[in-house]
Amino acid sequence: MSKAIEDYGFIGNTVSGALVARDGAIDWLCLPRFDSDACCAALLGGPEHGYWRIAPADALKCVTRRYRPQTAILETCFETAEGKVTLIDFMPFTDDEHYVDVIRLVRGDAGHVRMRMELCLRLGYGQVVPWVRSQEYGLSAVAGPDALQLHTPVELKGQNFTTVAEFSVGGEAVIPFTLAYHLSHRSARPAANAQTRLEETTARWHTWIGRCQFDCAEEHPWYEAVTRSLITLKTLTFSPTGGIVAAPTTSLPEHLGGTRNWDYRFCWIRDATLTLYALVSSGYRQEAYAWREWLLRAAAGDPKQLQIMYGLSGERRLTEVELPWLPGYEHSRPVRIGNAAFKQRQLDVPGELMDVLHAGRKLQFEHSEHSWRLQKTILRQLEQDWNQPDEGIWEVRGGQRHFTHSRLMCWTAFDRAVKAVENFGLSGPVERWRAVREEIHTDICRNGWNADKRAFVQYYGGEALDASILLMAEVGFLPPQDERFRTTVEAIERELIVDGLVLRYRAEDSPDGLPGDEGVFLACSFWLADAYVMLGRYGDAVALFERLLSLRNDLGLLAEEYDPRIGRQLGNFPQAFSHIALINTANNLACARGPAKQRADGPGRHRLDE
Structure with missing residues (x-):
C-alpha cells in the first residue's frame, strides 16, 4: 500500500x-x-x-x-x-x-x-x-x-x-x-x-519569516499555522521569475483509484489575486510585486491568446502527456505531465487579471502605463466575449456552459476598470465600461438565479450549486447583507457540505465530463468561513477555520482536497491554493475581531475593491 x-x-x-x-x-x-x-x-x-x-x-x-x-x-x-x-x-x-x-x-x-x-x-x-x-x-x-x-x-x-x-x-x-x-x-x-x-x-x-506581520505576535493561536503556510507559499515560489506553482507534484488523485489526476506544477492566473492579498496582508510586498510582474510578462500579447495558466517562466505550451510506465499513486491512472486545460476558454481569467492589477494600484505598486494599455486591450476583447460559454473555474472537460462564476468575474473586470478611472484618474471609456458592467450584473441576476433553490447556481439554466459563488460578496458584486447572497450561502450549506466541509460541486450534478467522485475542496471551505465573517457569523467562521486547521498533517501541510469518509488528504501536495486560503481567512478573522487588529491595507476579505 x-x-x-x-x-x-x-x-x-x-x-x-x-x-x-x-x-x-x-x-x-x-x-x-x-x-x-x-x-x-x-x-x-x-x-x-x-x-x-x-x-x-x-x-x-x-x-x-x-x-x-x-x-x-x-x-x-x-x-x-x-x-x-x-x-x-x-x-x-x-x-x-x-x-x-x-x-x-x-x-x-x-x-x-x-x-x-x-x-x-x-x-x-x-x-x-x-x-x-x-x-x-x-x-x-x-x-x-x-x-x-x-x-x-x-x-x-x-x-x-x-x-x-x-x-x-x-x-x-x-x-x-x-x-x-x-x-x-x-x-x-x-x-x-x-x-x-x-x-x-x-x-x-x-x-x-522575521518580516511576517500577521497579528504581530507569536503567541497568537493561529500564528504557527499562518507562518507555516507562508513558508510553504514561499517555498513554492520560483524565485528566478516570481511565479508560484500551484503544487510541486503531478497526478496525486482527487479520488483514490480514479482518473482525476492533474499536473499542478504551473502557475494559474486565477490564483493571483488571493495570492497577492495573502502576501501583502502578511508583510511580503516584495514577493507580491514579483508575482504581479510575472503576471504582466506572462499575459503580455494578443488578448485573444490570454491563457488561464503558464509555465514557471511564462511558457505557454503545456502539452499534456500520459506516462504509461507509471502505475499511479494507489493505482490512480493515468499519470499526466503537462495540463491540457491551458488551451481552454475560461472567461473568469480576464477578471482575475484585472482584479489583481487593481489591487496593485490600491497597494501603491509602481504604476505602469504599459500595464494599463494591456488591461484596456483585454477589456476590448472581453466586451465581445463576456456572454459566451466557457469551461469555467473548475476546468470542466464535459463541454462549455454559461457558468455563473465566469460571468461574475467578467463583471469584476469592468468594475475594476471603472474604479481605475474613478479612483486613480486613469484614462478610458468609463461610460461604456459602466454600461457593460450593469449589463452583466443584470444578466447574472436574471439567469444565474434559481428561484426554487433561492440561490445562484453553477450555470445558467441549471440547478447544481457551486462553491465558487461564495466569492460573490467578496468581489463586491452584492453586499453581504443582500438576501440573495445569504440564501445562496444557506443553500450551499444544505447541499454541498459533507461532514462540515465544502464540496466544489456535486460531481453527479455537474458537467465536468469525468467519471468518479472527489473529496471536499479545502479552499472552498475556507471561502465559506470568509462568507460567515461577512455575514456576521463569527463563531461559525472560527469553528470552521479551526476544523480546517485540524486537517493539516503533523507538519502543518495541506493538500488540495480531503476525503472525510476515509480521513485522508487527496490531490496534489502541498497545495498553494489551500495555504493561500488559510492565510486570507486567518487575516479576515483577525480583522473581524476589532479595529485594533486591522492593518493599513485593510482586511483581505474586501478584496480591496472599494
Missing part, C-alpha cells in the same frame, strides 16, 4: 522541491526545477521508479518529525533500541537555477545506531537508468542533459542498480550526504561544507 499523502513533508529552495516520507525516503524529486522530469518518482509508482532513503537498519521504536522552527528544514527523529538519530533534510538556496542541491545530514543524538542509505536514481520520471561511476567524493550519475553527484564520506557500493551504504552514527557525530545537480555539459561545482550551508539556510529562513 502507498504511503498516505499526509505522511510526506516538503522541502525546497524556491527553485525546486522534494517530498520526504516519514520513513526517511525522498519519493518525489524533480531537478533542477519544479517542472523538470522527476529523478525520484516512487510517489507515483514503486521503488523501481526512483527514491532516496536514509533510515536505521534496525527495527524502529518510534518516529517523530518537525520543521526546524520558522524554516523549511525538515528534521525526522528515529529511535531504535540502540539509540536515537535525527535526519535533517533541506535544500540550500541557490544563485543559479541550474545548480540545485539536496542535503541530508544524519546526526547522532543518543547511543549508536546502525544506518542504511539507498539511492535509486531513475531519471525521466522513473524510466531512465543513469550511468553511475564511483568517485573519490562519492559517485556521479549522468543521463543525457542531467548530471548528479553524491558527496559523502561514507563508503558506497552498487547493488541491483541501486547505490547503498551501511554505517553507524553516535556520539553527536554528523554525517553529510549532498546530492548536487548540474547540467551535464556544464562543470560541477565543488561541494561546500554541509553544516555551514545548514546554518546559512536556517539564517536566511529566519530573516525571511
Whole structure:
C-alpha cells in the first residue's frame, strides 16, 4: 500500500522541491526545477521508479518529525533500541537555477545506531537508468542533459542498480550526504561544507519569516499555522521569475483509484489575486510585486491568446502527456505531465487579471502605463466575449456552459476598470465600461438565479450549486447583507457540505465530463468561513477555520482536497491554493475581531475593491 499523502513533508529552495516520507525516503524529486522530469518518482509508482532513503537498519521504536522552527528544514527523529538519530533534510538556496542541491545530514543524538542509505536514481520520471561511476567524493550519475553527484564520506557500493551504504552514527557525530545537480555539459561545482550551508539556510529562513506581520505576535493561536503556510507559499515560489506553482507534484488523485489526476506544477492566473492579498496582508510586498510582474510578462500579447495558466517562466505550451510506465499513486491512472486545460476558454481569467492589477494600484505598486494599455486591450476583447460559454473555474472537460462564476468575474473586470478611472484618474471609456458592467450584473441576476433553490447556481439554466459563488460578496458584486447572497450561502450549506466541509460541486450534478467522485475542496471551505465573517457569523467562521486547521498533517501541510469518509488528504501536495486560503481567512478573522487588529491595507476579505 502507498504511503498516505499526509505522511510526506516538503522541502525546497524556491527553485525546486522534494517530498520526504516519514520513513526517511525522498519519493518525489524533480531537478533542477519544479517542472523538470522527476529523478525520484516512487510517489507515483514503486521503488523501481526512483527514491532516496536514509533510515536505521534496525527495527524502529518510534518516529517523530518537525520543521526546524520558522524554516523549511525538515528534521525526522528515529529511535531504535540502540539509540536515537535525527535526519535533517533541506535544500540550500541557490544563485543559479541550474545548480540545485539536496542535503541530508544524519546526526547522532543518543547511543549508536546502525544506518542504511539507498539511492535509486531513475531519471525521466522513473524510466531512465543513469550511468553511475564511483568517485573519490562519492559517485556521479549522468543521463543525457542531467548530471548528479553524491558527496559523502561514507563508503558506497552498487547493488541491483541501486547505490547503498551501511554505517553507524553516535556520539553527536554528523554525517553529510549532498546530492548536487548540474547540467551535464556544464562543470560541477565543488561541494561546500554541509553544516555551514545548514546554518546559512536556517539564517536566511529566519530573516525571511522575521518580516511576517500577521497579528504581530507569536503567541497568537493561529500564528504557527499562518507562518507555516507562508513558508510553504514561499517555498513554492520560483524565485528566478516570481511565479508560484500551484503544487510541486503531478497526478496525486482527487479520488483514490480514479482518473482525476492533474499536473499542478504551473502557475494559474486565477490564483493571483488571493495570492497577492495573502502576501501583502502578511508583510511580503516584495514577493507580491514579483508575482504581479510575472503576471504582466506572462499575459503580455494578443488578448485573444490570454491563457488561464503558464509555465514557471511564462511558457505557454503545456502539452499534456500520459506516462504509461507509471502505475499511479494507489493505482490512480493515468499519470499526466503537462495540463491540457491551458488551451481552454475560461472567461473568469480576464477578471482575475484585472482584479489583481487593481489591487496593485490600491497597494501603491509602481504604476505602469504599459500595464494599463494591456488591461484596456483585454477589456476590448472581453466586451465581445463576456456572454459566451466557457469551461469555467473548475476546468470542466464535459463541454462549455454559461457558468455563473465566469460571468461574475467578467463583471469584476469592468468594475475594476471603472474604479481605475474613478479612483486613480486613469484614462478610458468609463461610460461604456459602466454600461457593460450593469449589463452583466443584470444578466447574472436574471439567469444565474434559481428561484426554487433561492440561490445562484453553477450555470445558467441549471440547478447544481457551486462553491465558487461564495466569492460573490467578496468581489463586491452584492453586499453581504443582500438576501440573495445569504440564501445562496444557506443553500450551499444544505447541499454541498459533507461532514462540515465544502464540496466544489456535486460531481453527479455537474458537467465536468469525468467519471468518479472527489473529496471536499479545502479552499472552498475556507471561502465559506470568509462568507460567515461577512455575514456576521463569527463563531461559525472560527469553528470552521479551526476544523480546517485540524486537517493539516503533523507538519502543518495541506493538500488540495480531503476525503472525510476515509480521513485522508487527496490531490496534489502541498497545495498553494489551500495555504493561500488559510492565510486570507486567518487575516479576515483577525480583522473581524476589532479595529485594533486591522492593518493599513485593510482586511483581505474586501478584496480591496472599494
